[in-house]
Amino acid sequence: MARLGRRPDGGPDTRETILAAARDLFAVNGFDRTTIRAVATRAEVDPALVHHYFGTKDQLLAAALELPVDPVAVLGDLGDDPERAGAELVRRVLGLWEGDPETRRRLVALMRTGLSHDHAATLLRDLFGRTILLVLQGFVAGDRPELRAALAGTQMGGLVLGRYLVGVPAVADASVDELVAAVGPTVQRYLTGPLDR
Amino acid sequence: MARLGRRPDGGPDTRETILAAARDLFAVNGFDRTTIRAVATRAEVDPALVHHYFGTKDQLLAAALELPVDPVAVLGDLGDDPERAGAELVRRVLGLWEGDPETRRRLVALMRTGLSHDHAATLLRDLFGRTILLVLQGFVAGDRPELRAALAGTQMGGLVLGRYLVGVPAVADASVDELVAAVGPTVQRYLTGPLDR
Numbered sequence: 001m002a003r004l005g006r007r008p009d010g011g012p013d014t015r016e017t018i019l020a021a022a023r024d025l026f027a028v029n030g031f032d033r034t035t036i037r038a039v040a041t042r043a044e045v046d047p048a049l050v051h052h053y054f055g056t057k058d059q060l061l062a063a064a065l066e067l068p069v070d071p072v073a074v075l076g077d078l079g080d081d082p083e084r085a086g087a088e089l090v091r092r093v094l095g096l097w098e099g100d101p102e103t104r105r106r107l108v109a110l111m112r113t114g115l116s117h118d119h120a121a122t123l124l125r126d127l128f129g130r131t132i133l134l135v136l137q138g139f140v141a142g143d144r145p146e147l148r149a150a151l152a153g154t155q156m157g158g159l160v161l162g163r164y165l166v167g168v169p170a171v172a173d174a175s176v177d178e179l180v181a182a183v184g185p186t187v188q189r190y191l192t193g194p195l196d197r
Numbered sequence: 198m199a200r201l202g203r204r205p206d207g208g209p210d211t212r213e214t215i216l217a218a219a220r221d222l223f224a225v226n227g228f229d230r231t232t233i234r235a236v237a238t239r240a241e242v243d244p245a246l247v248h249h250y251f252g253t254k255d256q257l258l259a260a261a262l263e264l265p266v267d268p269v270a271v272l273g274d275l276g277d278d279p280e281r282a283g284a285e286l287v288r289r290v291l292g293l294w295e296g297d298p299e300t301r302r303r304l305v306a307l308m309r310t311g312l313s314h315d316h317a318a319t320l321l322r323d324l325f326g327r328t329i330l331l332v333l334q335g336f337v338a339g340d341r342p343e344l345r346a347a348l349a350g351t352q353m354g355g356l357v358l359g360r361y362l363v364g365v366p367a368v369a370d371a372s373v374d375e376l377v378a379a380v381g382p383t384v385q386r387y388l389t390g391p392l393d394r
Contacts, residue, residue, distance in 0.1 A: 147379070165312055171344070181392065182392045
Protein backbone atom coordinates (compact mmCIF):
# COMPACT_ATOMS: atom_id res chain seq x y z
CA MET A 1 0.00 0.00 0.00
CA ALA A 2 1.03 3.56 -0.53
CA ARG A 3 2.62 5.13 2.53
CA LEU A 4 2.74 8.63 1.23
CA GLY A 5 2.52 11.21 3.95
CA ARG A 6 3.43 8.80 6.72
CA ARG A 7 6.19 9.75 9.07
CA PRO A 8 9.48 7.93 8.57
CA ASP A 9 9.62 4.88 10.81
CA GLY A 10 11.45 5.43 14.05
CA GLY A 11 11.67 9.22 13.93
CA PRO A 12 12.43 10.75 17.31
CA ASP A 13 8.82 11.68 18.06
CA THR A 14 7.24 8.54 16.65
CA ARG A 15 6.85 6.84 19.99
CA GLU A 16 5.12 9.85 21.51
CA THR A 17 2.94 10.28 18.42
CA ILE A 18 1.75 6.69 18.75
CA LEU A 19 1.09 7.12 22.47
CA ALA A 20 -0.92 10.28 21.87
CA ALA A 21 -2.98 8.54 19.19
CA ALA A 22 -3.58 5.60 21.49
CA ARG A 23 -4.70 7.85 24.36
CA ASP A 24 -7.13 9.64 22.06
CA LEU A 25 -8.67 6.44 20.71
CA PHE A 26 -8.77 4.59 24.03
CA ALA A 27 -10.46 7.58 25.64
CA VAL A 28 -13.08 8.00 22.93
CA ASN A 29 -13.73 4.39 21.93
CA GLY A 30 -12.59 2.37 24.93
CA PHE A 31 -10.19 -0.51 24.83
CA ASP A 32 -12.26 -3.12 23.00
CA ARG A 33 -13.14 -0.96 20.03
CA THR A 34 -9.63 0.41 19.60
CA THR A 35 -7.35 -1.59 17.30
CA ILE A 36 -3.62 -1.41 16.82
CA ARG A 37 -4.39 -0.71 13.17
CA ALA A 38 -6.58 2.29 14.06
CA VAL A 39 -3.89 3.66 16.36
CA ALA A 40 -1.34 3.26 13.58
CA THR A 41 -3.60 5.01 11.09
CA ARG A 42 -4.17 7.92 13.43
CA ALA A 43 -0.45 8.17 14.16
CA GLU A 44 0.34 7.81 10.45
CA VAL A 45 2.72 4.91 10.98
CA ASP A 46 2.78 1.25 10.04
CA PRO A 47 0.96 -1.09 12.49
CA ALA A 48 4.13 -3.16 12.75
CA LEU A 49 5.84 -0.15 14.26
CA VAL A 50 3.20 0.05 17.00
CA HIS A 51 3.84 -3.58 17.85
CA HIS A 52 7.55 -2.98 17.67
CA TYR A 53 7.45 -0.15 20.19
CA PHE A 54 4.71 -1.36 22.51
CA GLY A 55 4.02 -5.07 22.02
CA THR A 56 0.40 -6.06 22.62
CA LYS A 57 -2.63 -3.80 22.86
CA ASP A 58 -2.63 -4.31 26.63
CA GLN A 59 0.93 -3.13 26.80
CA LEU A 60 0.03 -0.15 24.65
CA LEU A 61 -2.77 0.79 27.07
CA ALA A 62 -0.44 0.53 30.02
CA ALA A 63 2.06 2.77 28.21
CA ALA A 64 -0.69 5.22 27.23
CA LEU A 65 -1.76 5.55 30.85
CA GLU A 66 1.84 5.47 32.02
CA LEU A 67 1.18 2.65 34.47
CA PRO A 68 4.53 2.89 36.18
CA VAL A 69 4.66 -0.73 37.34
CA ASP A 70 3.76 -4.16 36.09
CA PRO A 71 0.89 -5.45 38.25
CA VAL A 72 1.94 -9.04 37.65
CA ALA A 73 5.41 -8.31 38.97
CA VAL A 74 3.99 -6.58 42.05
CA LEU A 75 1.06 -8.87 42.77
CA GLY A 76 1.59 -12.01 40.75
CA ASP A 77 3.29 -14.17 43.36
CA LEU A 78 2.01 -13.70 46.88
CA GLY A 79 3.62 -16.69 48.46
CA ASP A 80 2.33 -20.15 49.32
CA ASP A 81 -0.38 -19.44 51.89
CA PRO A 82 -3.69 -18.60 50.18
CA GLU A 83 -5.14 -17.52 53.51
CA ARG A 84 -2.51 -14.79 53.71
CA ALA A 85 -3.12 -13.46 50.20
CA GLY A 86 -5.37 -10.61 51.39
CA ALA A 87 -2.85 -9.25 53.87
CA GLU A 88 0.00 -9.74 51.43
CA LEU A 89 -1.90 -7.88 48.69
CA VAL A 90 -2.49 -4.92 50.97
CA ARG A 91 1.17 -4.92 51.99
CA ARG A 92 2.39 -5.03 48.39
CA VAL A 93 0.07 -2.26 47.23
CA LEU A 94 0.98 0.02 50.13
CA GLY A 95 4.65 -0.83 49.61
CA LEU A 96 4.37 0.31 46.02
CA TRP A 97 2.93 3.68 47.06
CA GLU A 98 5.38 4.09 49.93
CA GLY A 99 8.45 3.32 47.85
CA ASP A 100 9.95 5.29 45.00
CA PRO A 101 8.56 8.88 45.03
CA GLU A 102 8.48 9.01 41.23
CA THR A 103 6.31 5.89 41.12
CA ARG A 104 3.98 7.43 43.66
CA ARG A 105 3.79 10.68 41.70
CA ARG A 106 2.83 8.77 38.56
CA LEU A 107 0.27 6.66 40.41
CA VAL A 108 -1.34 9.82 41.79
CA ALA A 109 -1.40 11.33 38.30
CA LEU A 110 -2.89 8.15 36.86
CA MET A 111 -5.68 8.02 39.43
CA ARG A 112 -6.43 11.73 39.18
CA THR A 113 -6.56 11.45 35.40
CA GLY A 114 -8.68 8.35 35.52
CA LEU A 115 -11.19 9.92 37.90
CA SER A 116 -11.31 13.32 36.24
CA HIS A 117 -13.97 12.69 33.57
CA ASP A 118 -15.94 9.96 31.89
CA HIS A 119 -13.55 9.25 29.04
CA ALA A 120 -10.61 8.89 31.34
CA ALA A 121 -12.69 6.70 33.63
CA THR A 122 -13.17 4.38 30.67
CA LEU A 123 -9.41 4.12 30.36
CA LEU A 124 -8.96 3.45 34.05
CA ARG A 125 -11.70 0.82 34.03
CA ASP A 126 -10.10 -0.95 31.08
CA LEU A 127 -6.68 -0.75 32.64
CA PHE A 128 -7.82 -2.12 35.98
CA GLY A 129 -9.98 -4.77 34.35
CA ARG A 130 -7.20 -6.07 32.19
CA THR A 131 -4.38 -5.92 34.69
CA ILE A 132 -5.06 -5.58 38.38
CA LEU A 133 -8.48 -7.25 38.49
CA LEU A 134 -7.21 -10.09 36.32
CA VAL A 135 -4.29 -10.65 38.67
CA LEU A 136 -6.64 -10.53 41.66
CA GLN A 137 -8.90 -13.15 40.09
CA GLY A 138 -5.96 -15.53 40.31
CA PHE A 139 -6.35 -15.51 44.09
CA VAL A 140 -10.09 -16.03 44.14
CA ALA A 141 -11.66 -19.19 45.50
CA GLY A 142 -15.43 -19.36 45.23
CA ASP A 143 -18.21 -18.25 42.98
CA ARG A 144 -18.35 -14.91 41.15
CA PRO A 145 -14.62 -14.37 40.69
CA GLU A 146 -15.10 -11.08 38.84
CA LEU A 147 -17.21 -9.58 41.62
CA ARG A 148 -14.75 -10.81 44.25
CA ALA A 149 -11.77 -9.29 42.48
CA ALA A 150 -13.67 -6.04 41.90
CA LEU A 151 -14.71 -5.80 45.56
CA ALA A 152 -11.09 -6.30 46.62
CA GLY A 153 -10.25 -3.55 44.14
CA THR A 154 -12.79 -1.14 45.65
CA GLN A 155 -11.28 -1.62 49.11
CA MET A 156 -7.70 -1.23 47.98
CA GLY A 157 -8.58 1.67 45.70
CA GLY A 158 -10.48 3.42 48.48
CA LEU A 159 -7.58 2.84 50.85
CA VAL A 160 -4.94 4.37 48.59
CA LEU A 161 -7.27 7.25 47.72
CA GLY A 162 -7.93 7.98 51.38
CA ARG A 163 -4.28 7.63 52.38
CA TYR A 164 -2.43 9.20 49.45
CA LEU A 165 -4.81 11.40 47.44
CA VAL A 166 -7.25 12.77 50.00
CA GLY A 167 -5.07 12.37 53.08
CA VAL A 168 -7.75 11.36 55.58
CA PRO A 169 -5.77 11.75 58.81
CA ALA A 170 -6.53 8.44 60.52
CA VAL A 171 -5.62 6.31 57.50
CA ALA A 172 -2.79 8.61 56.42
CA ASP A 173 -1.22 8.42 59.89
CA ALA A 174 -1.65 4.69 60.49
CA SER A 175 1.36 2.45 59.98
CA VAL A 176 1.54 0.00 57.11
CA ASP A 177 1.39 -2.86 59.61
CA GLU A 178 -1.78 -1.48 61.16
CA LEU A 179 -3.43 -1.12 57.77
CA VAL A 180 -2.36 -4.59 56.68
CA ALA A 181 -3.87 -6.01 59.87
CA ALA A 182 -7.09 -4.02 59.53
CA VAL A 183 -7.70 -4.24 55.77
CA GLY A 184 -6.07 -7.59 54.97
CA PRO A 185 -9.02 -9.62 56.35
CA THR A 186 -11.44 -7.56 54.24
CA VAL A 187 -9.55 -8.35 51.04
CA GLN A 188 -9.15 -11.97 52.12
CA ARG A 189 -12.89 -12.37 52.67
CA TYR A 190 -13.68 -10.87 49.27
CA LEU A 191 -11.25 -13.28 47.62
CA THR A 192 -12.07 -16.52 49.40
CA GLY A 193 -14.77 -16.02 52.05
CA PRO A 194 -18.55 -15.97 52.01
CA LEU A 195 -19.89 -12.96 50.14
CA ASP A 196 -23.23 -12.81 51.90
CA ARG A 197 -22.39 -12.71 55.59
CA MET B 198 -16.71 50.63 60.76
CA ALA B 199 -16.87 52.13 57.32
CA ARG B 200 -18.56 49.91 54.79
CA LEU B 201 -17.68 51.90 51.74
CA GLY B 202 -17.30 49.80 48.68
CA ARG B 203 -19.14 46.84 50.15
CA ARG B 204 -21.96 45.37 48.17
CA PRO B 205 -25.45 46.15 49.44
CA ASP B 206 -26.61 43.39 51.77
CA GLY B 207 -28.77 40.82 50.10
CA GLY B 208 -28.12 41.83 46.50
CA PRO B 209 -29.04 39.13 44.03
CA ASP B 210 -25.45 37.87 43.60
CA THR B 211 -24.40 38.21 47.23
CA ARG B 212 -24.94 34.57 48.07
CA GLU B 213 -22.86 33.39 45.10
CA THR B 214 -20.17 35.97 45.88
CA ILE B 215 -19.87 34.63 49.41
CA LEU B 216 -19.74 31.04 48.16
CA ALA B 217 -17.01 31.86 45.66
CA ALA B 218 -14.96 33.60 48.36
CA ALA B 219 -15.42 30.63 50.66
CA ARG B 220 -14.33 28.15 47.97
CA ASP B 221 -11.21 30.19 47.29
CA LEU B 222 -10.21 30.46 50.94
CA PHE B 223 -11.06 26.88 51.87
CA ALA B 224 -9.06 25.63 48.90
CA VAL B 225 -6.00 27.74 49.66
CA ASN B 226 -6.00 27.75 53.46
CA GLY B 227 -8.03 24.70 54.42
CA PHE B 228 -10.97 24.66 56.76
CA ASP B 229 -9.26 25.39 60.08
CA ARG B 230 -7.45 28.51 58.93
CA THR B 231 -10.45 29.98 57.14
CA THR B 232 -12.70 32.22 59.23
CA ILE B 233 -16.16 33.53 58.55
CA ARG B 234 -14.67 37.00 58.94
CA ALA B 235 -12.05 36.32 56.25
CA VAL B 236 -14.71 35.03 53.89
CA ALA B 237 -16.80 38.12 54.55
CA THR B 238 -13.83 40.42 53.92
CA ARG B 239 -13.03 38.70 50.64
CA ALA B 240 -16.67 38.85 49.57
CA GLU B 241 -16.91 42.46 50.74
CA VAL B 242 -19.92 41.83 52.93
CA ASP B 243 -20.62 41.95 56.66
CA PRO B 244 -19.78 38.73 58.56
CA ALA B 245 -23.33 38.69 59.91
CA LEU B 246 -24.56 38.26 56.38
CA VAL B 247 -22.43 35.14 55.91
CA HIS B 248 -23.98 33.69 59.06
CA HIS B 249 -27.40 34.78 57.89
CA TYR B 250 -27.08 32.98 54.57
CA PHE B 251 -25.09 29.92 55.59
CA GLY B 252 -25.17 29.42 59.36
CA THR B 253 -22.01 27.86 60.77
CA LYS B 254 -18.63 27.47 59.09
CA ASP B 255 -19.38 23.77 58.62
CA GLN B 256 -22.57 24.63 56.81
CA LEU B 257 -20.68 27.15 54.71
CA LEU B 258 -18.16 24.47 53.67
CA ALA B 259 -20.97 22.08 52.76
CA ALA B 260 -22.56 24.83 50.65
CA ALA B 261 -19.20 25.73 49.07
CA LEU B 262 -18.68 22.12 47.98
CA GLU B 263 -22.33 21.79 47.08
CA LEU B 264 -22.77 18.72 49.25
CA PRO B 265 -26.25 17.93 47.98
CA VAL B 266 -27.40 16.11 51.08
CA ASP B 267 -27.13 16.33 54.83
CA PRO B 268 -25.07 13.32 56.00
CA VAL B 269 -26.80 13.36 59.37
CA ALA B 270 -30.19 13.07 57.70
CA VAL B 271 -28.98 10.22 55.50
CA LEU B 272 -26.85 8.34 58.01
CA GLY B 273 -27.73 9.69 61.42
CA ASP B 274 -30.34 7.16 62.45
CA LEU B 275 -29.64 3.62 61.33
CA GLY B 276 -32.20 1.84 63.44
CA ASP B 277 -31.92 -0.02 66.70
CA ASP B 278 -29.65 -2.93 65.85
CA PRO B 279 -25.97 -1.91 66.11
CA GLU B 280 -24.95 -5.19 64.48
CA ARG B 281 -26.85 -4.15 61.35
CA ALA B 282 -25.31 -0.69 61.14
CA GLY B 283 -22.71 -1.73 58.53
CA ALA B 284 -25.26 -3.17 56.13
CA GLU B 285 -27.64 -0.28 56.71
CA LEU B 286 -24.88 2.27 56.03
CA VAL B 287 -24.04 0.63 52.73
CA ARG B 288 -27.72 0.52 51.80
CA ARG B 289 -28.25 4.20 52.63
CA VAL B 290 -25.17 5.36 50.74
CA LEU B 291 -26.03 3.32 47.65
CA GLY B 292 -29.65 4.49 47.91
CA LEU B 293 -28.45 8.07 47.83
CA TRP B 294 -26.47 7.48 44.63
CA GLU B 295 -29.25 5.42 43.04
CA GLY B 296 -31.98 7.95 43.75
CA ASP B 297 -32.43 11.44 42.37
CA PRO B 298 -30.27 11.86 39.22
CA GLU B 299 -29.46 15.47 40.11
CA THR B 300 -28.11 14.38 43.50
CA ARG B 301 -25.98 11.77 41.80
CA ARG B 302 -24.67 14.31 39.29
CA ARG B 303 -23.64 16.61 42.09
CA LEU B 304 -22.03 13.81 44.06
CA VAL B 305 -20.00 12.82 41.00
CA ALA B 306 -18.95 16.45 40.51
CA LEU B 307 -18.01 16.76 44.18
CA MET B 308 -15.84 13.64 44.14
CA ARG B 309 -14.22 14.52 40.83
CA THR B 310 -13.48 18.02 42.11
CA GLY B 311 -12.20 16.72 45.41
CA LEU B 312 -9.87 14.23 43.76
CA SER B 313 -8.64 16.53 41.00
CA HIS B 314 -5.79 18.27 42.79
CA ASP B 315 -4.24 18.83 46.19
CA HIS B 316 -6.17 21.93 47.16
CA ALA B 317 -9.48 20.35 46.36
CA ALA B 318 -8.42 17.21 48.20
CA THR B 319 -7.96 19.40 51.27
CA LEU B 320 -11.57 20.51 50.91
CA LEU B 321 -12.81 16.99 50.48
CA ARG B 322 -10.82 15.78 53.47
CA ASP B 323 -12.22 18.58 55.62
CA LEU B 324 -15.72 17.92 54.41
CA PHE B 325 -15.55 14.19 55.04
CA GLY B 326 -13.81 14.65 58.36
CA ARG B 327 -16.39 17.08 59.66
CA THR B 328 -19.49 15.38 58.35
CA ILE B 329 -19.44 11.78 57.18
CA LEU B 330 -16.59 10.52 59.36
CA LEU B 331 -18.06 12.25 62.39
CA VAL B 332 -21.41 10.59 61.76
CA LEU B 333 -19.69 7.24 61.29
CA GLN B 334 -17.87 7.61 64.60
CA GLY B 335 -21.28 7.57 66.25
CA PHE B 336 -21.59 3.90 65.30
CA VAL B 337 -18.15 2.85 66.47
CA ALA B 338 -17.67 0.50 69.38
CA GLY B 339 -14.06 -0.19 70.32
CA ASP B 340 -10.72 1.55 70.37
CA ARG B 341 -9.47 3.97 67.71
CA PRO B 342 -12.82 5.43 66.64
CA GLU B 343 -11.24 7.79 64.09
CA LEU B 344 -9.39 4.99 62.33
CA ARG B 345 -12.50 2.81 62.35
CA ALA B 346 -14.65 5.51 60.82
CA ALA B 347 -11.98 6.33 58.25
CA LEU B 348 -11.60 2.68 57.25
CA ALA B 349 -15.36 2.41 56.78
CA GLY B 350 -15.06 5.56 54.67
CA THR B 351 -12.35 4.05 52.47
CA GLN B 352 -14.52 1.03 51.72
CA MET B 353 -17.65 3.04 50.99
CA GLY B 354 -15.71 5.62 49.01
CA GLY B 355 -14.00 2.92 46.96
CA LEU B 356 -17.35 1.24 46.36
CA VAL B 357 -19.08 4.35 45.03
CA LEU B 358 -16.02 5.25 42.96
CA GLY B 359 -15.91 1.78 41.44
CA ARG B 360 -19.64 1.63 40.81
CA TYR B 361 -20.51 5.18 39.78
CA LEU B 362 -17.35 7.00 38.67
CA VAL B 363 -15.16 4.31 37.15
CA GLY B 364 -17.90 1.81 36.30
CA VAL B 365 -16.03 -1.39 37.09
CA PRO B 366 -18.43 -3.91 35.50
CA ALA B 367 -18.80 -6.44 38.31
CA VAL B 368 -19.60 -3.83 40.96
CA ALA B 369 -21.57 -1.64 38.54
CA ASP B 370 -23.75 -4.60 37.52
CA ALA B 371 -24.33 -6.09 40.96
CA SER B 372 -27.64 -5.39 42.67
CA VAL B 373 -27.85 -3.16 45.72
CA ASP B 374 -28.84 -6.20 47.78
CA GLU B 375 -25.76 -8.11 46.65
CA LEU B 376 -23.48 -5.21 47.52
CA VAL B 377 -25.14 -4.69 50.89
CA ALA B 378 -24.62 -8.37 51.66
CA ALA B 379 -21.01 -8.36 50.46
CA VAL B 380 -19.77 -5.02 51.78
CA GLY B 381 -21.99 -4.60 54.86
CA PRO B 382 -19.91 -7.06 56.96
CA THR B 383 -16.73 -5.17 56.02
CA VAL B 384 -18.12 -1.87 57.27
CA GLN B 385 -19.56 -3.60 60.34
CA ARG B 386 -16.19 -5.08 61.24
CA TYR B 387 -14.46 -1.71 60.87
CA LEU B 388 -17.04 -0.11 63.14
CA THR B 389 -17.35 -2.71 65.90
CA GLY B 390 -15.14 -5.73 65.20
CA PRO B 391 -11.52 -6.60 65.88
CA LEU B 392 -9.19 -4.46 63.76
CA ASP B 393 -6.29 -6.88 63.75
CA ARG B 394 -7.76 -10.16 62.50
